[in-house]
Amino acid sequence: MQAYLSKVRKVFTVTEKYRSIKIAAPLGLFSLAALGMAPAQAANSSIEQVTIYQGLASVTRALPINGNGEQTLIFSCLSPYLDKDSLSVQAGSGVNVGEVSIETLSGEQAAQCQYQGDTEVQAQQATLADITAELEAANLAKSYMQNLTKVTQINTDGTLASNARDLETQAVAINKRILDIQQRQARAQDDLNQLMAGGATSTSNSVTQVSVRTASRTPSSIKLHYQVRGASWQPTYQARLDTNTEQLNISASAIIAQQTGENWLNIPLTLSSVNPNQNTTGQLPRVERLSLYDEESRMMADDHLPVPMVEEMAAPAYARISDGAPAPELPTFTVSSQNKNGIIEYKLPQRVSIPSDGRHVRTVIDEQSGTSNLWIRSTPGVEAAGYWYASAPFLTPAWVDGSMQLYRDDNYIGQSRYSYQTLKEQGIGFGIDRNTIVKQIADEDTQGDKGAFNRTQTLTKTEAYEFTNQHSRTMRLQVLGSEPVSQDDSLNVTVNHTPPVTERDWNDNQGMIAWEFDLPSQQTKVISSTSQVSYPASKNLAVR
Structure with a gap:
């Protein structure tokens, strides 16, 4: 046993x-000897830089020139969605560049590109x-x-x-x-x-190949620059508020994905805030040209008007990361940003790999933090509740709009939209405050007539609300309300507020009013408004 x-x-x-x-060897460069051209140099291009915009990317590849004389260099296994008009070639000193040939390969040749260098x-x-x-x-x-x-x-x-x-x-x-x-x-x-x-090259099983004819006496290199559809990134933000220290931290991340048909492995990457699909020129003013006509000539002219042709715009092609020796320094992943007259570029310090399968790669690109001003905002005429709000005076307009996740005192509150202008004007909302009690104590409408001969209709409305602070500290309250706005000379509006409002036409919004005050712990404050609208009895009141 x-x-x-x-x-x-x-x-x-x-x-x-x-x-x-059994591991298939990577595909090298295709030989053009059979086509009667100069022999192709067997080397694989390396990606020197990728810049991703909204919907497309700019790619720079490099190939070495070994030896001397005339030869053809081939950039193989490129995206089938490559913009051929965007191609440009740069050569080192002492290198003459001849014709550039572009062709599309499919079938077995494209299949060999599938896992090249993976x-x-x-x-x-x-x-x-x-x-x-x-x-x-x-x-x-x-x-x-x-x-x-x-x-x-x-x-x-x-x-x-x-x-x-x-x-x-x-x-x-x-x-x-x-x-x-x-x-x-x-x-x-x-x-x-x-x-x-x-690692799949593309759903269409095709690739683009670019051949560049060169002449050189010494070893050098050439670079190929092009644009390709199917890559994009979008910003996402996380805002974290500490209500005790009043510290606010906002981090910006980029979510990157691409389906260009190229696998970008271990590449240097830059993200740009530019949207290349936007208008590049401003519109000219419309000039009105006036003429006179009679109804009969108008009807005759209409019968001979040409049928307008509707031009269909082609949708952009979008294909669907020794003993005793000192320890090496840890890599830093701090992204550097540069503002080029309103264009923000984020350059990642580390190389990343982004396969062409649509998977999301996420990286933090920026962070801003500082002391905020906290207050409780309530709009009692809409909802009997108060909400936490925080200002962010340290924000800069560099960031583009995106979704924002909200955390208050290490608890996830929900999400909203990051917009610099809106947040600057209104602050950032951080969810409902259960310790601010809002109660309506008056809501009255009265209607009557005035005058024996020149009758006048009147409408009086009274509203009052009570606010109680159940926090253990004094809280800043901001109460938003409204008052009627007359758009007719024969309609008169008078309004009384107790206490007087702090601001009228709040944030340049006509008719909006705001009270701001400090409410001590366990204290209560009442706010009331009375509005009277007078107008001729022969007319009806329209409220929009």
Whole structure:
């Protein structure tokens, strides 16, 4: 029995002989010798820079020039959505550039580009092969034990029970090991499938190839710059408020995704706030040209008017990250930003990989923080409640609009929209305040006539609200209300507020009013308004 157990243990160690993996070599550059052109230099282009805008990206690739003389360099495996009009070539000193050829490849040639340079796919394939070999070894051990049980006669009375228990223990261990390996194998296969899905060149199974004819006496390099549809980024923000310290922190992140058909692996990346789809020129004023006509000539002219042609605009093509030696410094991921007359560029310090499968890559690009002013805002005529608000005087107009997640005292409150102008004027809302109690105590409407001969209709409205501060500290309250606005000379409006309002036409909104005051802890304050509207009884009052 001991000899059997020894053999089983040896079987568990036999894995190397079962390892096998087939990794396709990356596609190099296509030769143009068959086309009668100068021989193509065998090298793969490297991405030197990617700048992502809204809906498209600018890509700069480089190829080395080895040797001297005339030769053709080929940038292969480029996106099928490449904007051919945007192509430009830059060469080093001493390099002459000839014609540039652009062609679209499909079928097998495009398929070979699929996983070019994807070291992650190759590494995952090797991992899966190791797990598969380990599973085969475990199955071999199980088979060996089953065969051994069939041919071995265990008939020694003193060892029968012991041998049975040993066999049972070994069987349980092998089965558990096989199950564990199978689970690891399934996870590894899923990871490989995801990587390979991300490595797909494009849904149309085609690629663009650019050939550049050059002449040089010394080694150098050329750069290819182009624009490609299918890449974009959008900002998202997180605002965190501490109501005790009145500190407000707002961090800006970028969510990046691309489906250009190119896998951008380990690339330098810049994000730009520019939207290339916007208008690039302002509109000219419309000039009115006046003429006179009679009704008969108008009807005759209408019969001969040409049918207007509607020009259809093509939708933009959008395809669907030694002992004793000092430890190295940790990398910093602080994004640098630059304001170029209203265009903000965010340059990531680290290289990132962004596969062409639409997956989202997120990175923090900026952060602003400082002391805010806190207050409770209530609009009692709309809702009997108060809401936390905070100002952000430290904000700069550099950030573009985007969604914003809100946290108050480390609790997620909800989300709103980041807009610099709106937040500057109105502050940032941080959810309802349960410790501010708002109660309506008066709501009266009266109507009557005045005058015996020149009758006048009057409408009087009275509203009053009570505010109670149940916080343990004094709170700043801002109460928003409104007063009627007359748009007719024969309609008179008089309004009385108690206490007097702090601001009329709040934030340049006609008819909006605001009270602002400090309300001590456990104290109550009442605000009331009475408005009287007078107008001729022969007319009706319209409220919009």
